[in-house]
Amino acid sequence: xxxxxxxxxxxxxxxxxxxxxxxxxxxxxxxxxxxxxxxxxxxxxxxxxxxxxxxxxxxxxxxxxxxxxxxxxxxxxxxxxxxxxxxxxxxxxxxxxxxxxxxxxxxxxxxxxxxxxxxxxxxxxxxxxxxxxxxxxxxxxxxxxxxxxxxxxxxxxxxxxxxxxxxxxxxxxxxxxxxxxxxxxxxxxxxxxxxxxxxxxxxxxxxxxxxxxxxxxxxxxxxxxxxxxxxxxxxxxxxxxxxxxxxxxxxxxxxxxxxxxxxxxxxxxxxxxxxxxxxxxxxxxxxxxxxxxxxxxxxxxxxxxxxxxxxxxxxxxxxxxxxxxxxxxxxxxxxxxxxxxxxxxxxxxxxxxxxxxxxxxxxxxxxxxxxxxxxxxxxxxxxxxxxxxxxxxxxxxxxxxxxxxxxxxxxxxxxxxxxxxxxxxxxxxxxxxxxxxxxxxxxxxxxxxxxxxxxxxxxxxxxxxxxxxxxxxxxxxxxxxxxxxxxxxxxx
Amino acid sequence: xxxxxxxxxxxxxxxxxxxxxxxxxxxxxxxxxxxxxxxxxxxxxxxxxxxxxxxxxxxxxxxxxxxxxxxxxxxxxxxxxxxxxxxxxxxxxxxxxxxxxxxxxxxxxxxxxxxxxxxxxxxxxxxxxxxxxxxxxxxxxxxxxxxxxxxxxxxxxxxxxxxxxxxxxxxxxxxxxxxxxxxxxxxxxxxxxxxxxxxxxxxxxxxxxxxxxxxxxxxxxxxxxxxxxxxxxxxxxxxxxxxxxxxxxxxxxxxxxxxxxxxxxxxxxxxxxxxxxxxxxxxxxxxxxxxxxxxxxxxxxxxxxxxxxxxxxxxxxxxxxxxxxx
Numbered sequence: 032x033x034x035x036x037x038x039x040x041x042x043x044x045x046x047x048x049x050x051x052x053x054x055x056x057x058x059x060x061x062x063x064x065x066x067x068x069x070x071x072x073x074x075x076x077x078x079x080x081x082x083x084x085x086x087x088x089x090x091x092x093x094x095x096x097x098x099x100x101x102x103x104x105x106x107x108x109x110x111x112x113x114x115x116x117x118x119x120x121x122x123x124x125x126x127x128x129x130x131x132x133x134x135x136x137x138x139x140x141x142x143x144x145x146x147x148x149x150x151x152x153x154x155x156x157x158x159x160x161x162x163x164x165x166x167x168x169x170x171x172x173x174x175x176x177x178x179x180x181x182x183x184x185x186x187x188x189x190x191x192x193x194x195x196x197x198x199x200x201x202x203x204x205x206x207x208x209x210x211x212x213x214x215x216x217x218x219x220x221x222x223x224x225x226x227x228x229x230x231x232x233x234x235x236x237x238x239x240x241x242x243x244x245x246x247x248x249x250x251x252x253x254x255x256x257x258x259x260x261x262x263x264x265x266x267x268x269x270x271x272x273x274x275x276x277x278x279x280x281x282x283x284x285x286x287x288x289x290x291x292x293x294x295x296x297x298x299x300x301x302x303x304x305x306x307x308x309x310x311x312x313x314x315x316x317x318x319x320x321x322x323x324x325x326x327x328x329x330x331x332x333x334x335x336x337x338x339x340x341x342x343x344x345x346x347x348x349x350x351x352x353x354x355x356x357x358x359x360x361x362x363x364x365x366x367x368x369x370x371x372x373x374x375x376x377x378x379x380x381x382x383x384x385x386x387x388x389x390x391x392x393x394x395x396x397x398x399x400x401x402x403x404x405x406x407x408x409x410x411x412x413x414x415x416x417x418x419x420x421x422x423x424x425x426x427x428x429x430x431x432x433x434x435x436x437x438x439x440x441x442x443x444x445x446x447x448x449x450x451x452x453x454x455x456x457x458x459x460x461x462x463x464x465x466x467x468x469x470x471x472x473x474x475x476x477x478x479x480x481x482x483x484x485x486x487x488x489x490x491x492x493x494x495x496x497x498x499x500x501x502x503x504x505x506x507x508x509x510x511x512x513x514x515x516x517x518x519x520x521x522x523x
Numbered sequence: 524x525x526x527x528x529x530x531x532x533x534x535x536x537x538x539x540x541x542x543x544x545x546x547x548x549x550x551x552x553x554x555x556x557x558x559x560x561x562x563x564x565x566x567x568x569x570x571x572x573x574x575x576x577x578x579x580x581x582x583x584x585x586x587x588x589x590x591x592x593x594x595x596x597x598x599x600x601x602x603x604x605x606x607x608x609x610x611x612x613x614x615x616x617x618x619x620x621x622x623x624x625x626x627x628x629x630x631x632x633x634x635x636x637x638x639x640x641x642x643x644x645x646x647x648x649x650x651x652x653x654x655x656x657x658x659x660x661x662x663x664x665x666x667x668x669x670x671x672x673x674x675x676x677x678x679x680x681x682x683x684x685x686x687x688x689x690x691x692x693x694x695x696x697x698x699x700x701x702x703x704x705x706x707x708x709x710x711x712x713x714x715x716x717x718x719x720x721x722x723x724x725x726x727x728x729x730x731x732x733x734x735x736x737x738x739x740x741x742x743x744x745x746x747x748x749x750x751x752x753x754x755x756x757x758x759x760x761x762x763x764x765x766x767x768x769x770x771x772x773x774x775x776x777x778x779x780x781x782x783x784x785x786x787x788x789x790x791x792x793x794x795x796x797x798x799x800x801x802x803x804x805x806x807x808x809x810x811x812x813x814x815x816x817x818x819x820x821x822x823x824x825x826x827x828x829x830x831x832x833x834x835x836x837x838x839x840x841x842x843x844x845x846x847x848x849x
Contacts, residue, residue, distance in 0.1 A: 105678045105725070229670035232764030239771035246775055249782045 075194035081250035085187035087213030124177025126444035132185035133437025141186035145248030148182025156238030192429030204362015307426030319446035321474030324454030353409025379482035381414035386476025393465035580746030681741035682723035690743035693724035
């Protein structure tokens, strides 16, 4: 394996190939990369609410459908693994459609994509309610539904980057809270629908409910790009001639991008030379193998230890509640002036704490121990989820975020799908849950430490790059403006 | 619940002869080697204990009770057995405490449904243990009705727990007034299908109509008796879920229209604002050129005119910059 010096040399050589490195301790400077000043409030909060809904449905909807599986399984006379394919198909489509979603968002903006996504999921559910075979369900709920949810998730994340810069971690944290909140609402609602209408009627009504994503989409007004900054000419220089911003709604930038290569505009492969992006990608792929397994097995593990069914379900509720409150809190903490410049460290800490939590889980004895574990797990899980996309935005900048998140989701498809079955296999092979927890703990602790080390070098590197730039560009935009104002004062 | 009423029926008919005797005569056992044998033991911790025993078929069941006398000095205890609260003849034994413990043991021949019931071992008036012998009962089924649709089909399922013995066969019944009518696939093969698989059974009902709503009974038939459980089926038309669906769609349409209209209204207002401010801006060119629209890292103070009023924001910021300067 490479030692740190060779790694540094590799990244150094990459930098010399002239790729973008967004200095992450200069938030105002990165804002100018957008080409305009984001509102950081106002209608932005309505957009945060809209993203809350979209992200909530995207993550919580597949999980909440599992309530119907038992009846559907009996209805079609199939095995449990066959019905579980519906969830897997939905998740796989959601992640695989990431790049498609990114391309559409780059081209048309967030609003139309979310509305189309909402319509897709809705029609998928309505069609599924008339389904006659299980394959019908795979296609409707799984594939079409998954695509529709992807068309909700990506734009919702992207639009936050266009509306917020200074308060972006808080906005991201608030939007990501949608996932546990919607899950909390959908779970009893689905139970009620099932008791009243059976699975067909419930699918029909859920199809209606999901149309609320279209409402969320209509709230996603495109951010006003007309507020240009005078310093926008400088960011375009630092971007380099071959890195057009993905957002081509600003007029000047649009003229430039139309001259660029078609493929290059759609799939920004140059991201793979981006140091921060690579760090994020590598760490995340490893981490995701161990991320969802413990959630899936929390209740079964509790039952295995002799806890009764209701108390085991209550553990999940505790986990979800803690998750719900931690996400906006971490968003707020990430926004503070002490943490914001070094927010990557907070993310590294979050990932590592997950790992430590799982490694210590087998020591938990009795129900009280499990409750303590559920609380700490909820905290760590919420921390990671809240920061998951904020740190990516921080690394690649808001205008490349859309493409970046598309690439990231399709690559993450693998570990997300394979994680829980592999964890299950570990449990089956050893007949004991503790090996699965050790494995998941290691799978999260190692990326956490990896993030710490790599981001330490990355920050150092970024600091050096800044120092090497001409002095006027190095200062923050505000400082530069003040400088200019002082100069004007001096002149008068 | 059902089995209890059936048992009462049988006991009432069969037990008629028993009401004349004071106690029940259960002769001591000549173990029949062809029958299964099982042993159940209980160590009494407190004053009483209850154990449930599943009896699928005729068997020789040995029941044992152990009691620890806690600090009582009485040397002798009278131990005896009860069935369903009535003394069993010839069961009284005087026991001596050995290391503060006494044991009671008796083998019962369980040959038919009458033999089932509550058997209690009594230690004088100090302690007792109950063994409830019953036909293995069916796992808890949904207490809420199963919902399905007219023209659709539905599967009703019953099963016994994995740990319990397997029934000989399963039967299904349909409520007909106060009676139960057995469902046979012979009569209507297109309508009903019964699939028995050992510890589970499934009834498929096809071409549902409103009349199919009601109670269905599944019966697990064991050698010694039958356990019954019931399921409720509710058949509704597609119009039932359609009503909330249409309501929600309407709500979505109203909200989307309202939001888009609001946005259009706002942008028209700001276009008017922009036009008027452009005139103002043209009126004083030097002042505006001196201050570029300042990068304001604080959020704009006027939240309502956040987006479309780009120019007005810029002018506001330049005025605030002017204020800061002065």
